[in-house]
Amino acid sequence: MNKPLVMGVVNVTPDSFSDGGRFLDAGAALSRARRLIEGGADILDIGGESTRPGAVPVPESEEIARVVPLIEAIRGESGVRISIDTMKPAVARAAVAAGATIWNDVTALRWSRDGVAAAAELGCEVVLMHMLGEPRTMQDDPRYDDVVAEVGAFLAERAETAMAAGVAREKIWLDPGIGFGKTVAHNLSLLAHLDALVDLGFPVILGASRKRFLTALDPSAKEPDQRLPGSLAAALTGAAASVAAVRVHDVAETVQALKVWAAIHA
Ligand code: HH2
Numbered sequence: 001m002n003k004p005l006v007m008g009v010v011n012v013t014p015d016s017f018s019d020g021g022r023f024l025d026a027g028a029a030l031s032r033a034r035r036l037i038e039g040g041a042d043i044l045d046i047g048g049e050s051t052r053p054g055a056v057p058v059p060e061s062e063e064i065a066r067v068v069p070l071i072e073a074i075r076g077e078s079g080v081r082i083s084i085d086t087m088k089p090a091v092a093r094a095a096v097a098a099g100a101t102i103w104n105d106v107t108a109l110r111w112s113r114d115g116v117a118a119a120a121e122l123g124c125e126v127v128l129m130h131m132l133g134e135p136r137t138m139q140d141d142p143r144y145d146d147v148v149a150e151v152g153a154f155l156a157e158r159a160e161t162a163m164a165a166g167v168a169r170e171k172i173w174l175d176p177g178i179g180f181g182k183t184v185a186h187n188l189s190l191l192a193h194l195d196a197l198v199d200l201g202f203p204v205i206l207g208a209s210r211k212r213f214l215t216a217l218d219p220s221a222k223e224p225d226q227r228l229p230g231s232l233a234a235a236l237t238g239a240a241a242s243v244a245a246v247r248v249h250d251v252a253e254t255v256q257a258l259k260v261w262a263a264i265h266a
């Protein structure tokens with residue numbers, strides 16, 4: 001069985017939930033990127049705007065000023081694949097010009113009317129993620145009749161829309177959007193049925209690392225950096241379902257867990 005690629009998260013924001021903005025300083029972000037590369041990251045996911053509930057929106061120019069120098073610095077010293085975590089076509093454009101090759105969009109190219117056209121024009125890979133509602137209100141009583149079927153149908157529709165606009169099929173990744181407009185039960189259903197999303201025929205990326213539902217399952221893990229064991233459990237669940245990549249904060253630890261998993265299943 002193939003083990004998933006590991007995508008390491010590098011936030012250049014003052015308000016990300018998972019790291020409390022400790023990496024806003026450009027030098028600190030570069031140090032973190034280097035550490036994740038050493039830890040075995042296949043992809044670095046660079047984000048300049050937090051998507052957590054209640055996060056303050058960041059102007060386009062500010063987001064570009066946060067991410068582009070970091071992408072250029074990483075590109076200057078490593079061949080690691082770089083993805084840009086943004087909803088904004090202008091930020092994706094600037095990031096791709098600086099060396100990113102993947103546009104990771106939590107809105108699945110819906111934030112801007114130009115999203116799909118921009119992705120087609122850039123010719124980069126795109127991650128289409130499911131989110132119910134918008135970040136500010138998405139955790140206010142989210143409801144589904146059948147979360148797995150509805151997330152699958154949404155992602156299939158977004159992939160069709162992207163392809164109709166000229167995005168090549170082989171450039172598309174899908175992501176269930178764990179924690180984005182989902183209760184704990186919804187997250188667990190999606191994790192238990194990842195194979196249904198993998199069966200859509202696109203590579204699937206799973207982002208469960210350090211998310212809040214892990215604390216609901218183990219209240220002793222209050223802070224994001226106490227959620228590593230739960231994050232590893234989710235990553236291994238993804239591996240067993242043949243996801244193509246896991247988006248994580250603790251890269252070296254996840255790489256080790258996946259190595260052991262892959263050796264067992266070799
Ligand atoms: N989760 C977050 C951000 N971007 N992208 C994808 N494709 N999948 C995810 O699950 C995902 C994502 C939220 O996590 P984090 O980046 O740690 O927090 P913040 O958005 O506050 O920076």
